[in-house]
Amino acid sequence: MIRKKVKIIVFVVILMTVLLLATKNILKLQIKQVDSNDKINNSYKTLNQKISYDSLFVDKNIILFIDFEDFSCIQCENQVLHICKWVEENLDSVVNDNIILFVKKRSNNELYYKFLIENWIKENKLSFQVNLDSNNIFNKLSVSKTSIAILDGNNSIMYYNSFPLAPIQLEEVKKIIKDLLFVKS
Incomplete structure (x- = not known):
């Protein structure tokens, strides 16, 4: 019975660690996407300015x-x-x-x-x-x-x-x- 409880506790700890790492990676990805969208918008504005004068x-x-x-x-x-x-x-x-x-x-x-x-x-x-x-x-x-x-x-x-x-x-x-x-x- 104790072995079963230990296995469950270990499983829950591992699962929580995986969930925390996944959440951390998702947040990093969202930050990168926002940064890349800002870069795209800035290059888009630059391109727009150059095209409008050509x-x-x-x-x-x-x-x-x-x-x-x-x-x-x-x-x-x-x-x-x-x-x-x-x-x-x-x-x-x-x-x-x-x-x-x-x-x-x-x-x-x-x-x-x-x-x-x-x-x-x-x-x-x-x-x-x-x-x-x-x-x-x-x-x-x-x-x-x-x-x-x-x-x-x-x-x-x-x-x-x-x-x-x-x-x-x-x-x-x-x-x-x-x-x-x-x-x-």
Whole structure:
């Protein structure tokens, strides 16, 4: 009987220790998430300020920053293409002028990147304006990954996120674009 009570007491002590450690780790995680959200908000504000003063983005509503090296993540490439195809299928062709794709240039071989872009556009049958980042826009805006920025009429960022997106984020992007731009009926 005493052995059984000792086992129960030991079990309760171990369980309490595990619960305390788990609670401590959860609190640390929440603090880290708050810190990372603050960092995201600060970089978001910086990006917003830089975009609003750049003439390349005037009258643009959707900016896709593309780094082909990120396409080793097949989900990233598929989501970028999914958004492009969804926009082309659901929005008036006039709206294509509001969308720009920037491709990051990782070396000085501009011809190679132009060839890569042309083939990628043909292969995926895209009709959007695609620019090679010859002026280091990625670095100037501190964009480090393939990402999407959605701008309102005042050239302010309404939404910004890096790929891959969670399914709920992908739907959120579509909803924002749909609400912002004219949708076919």
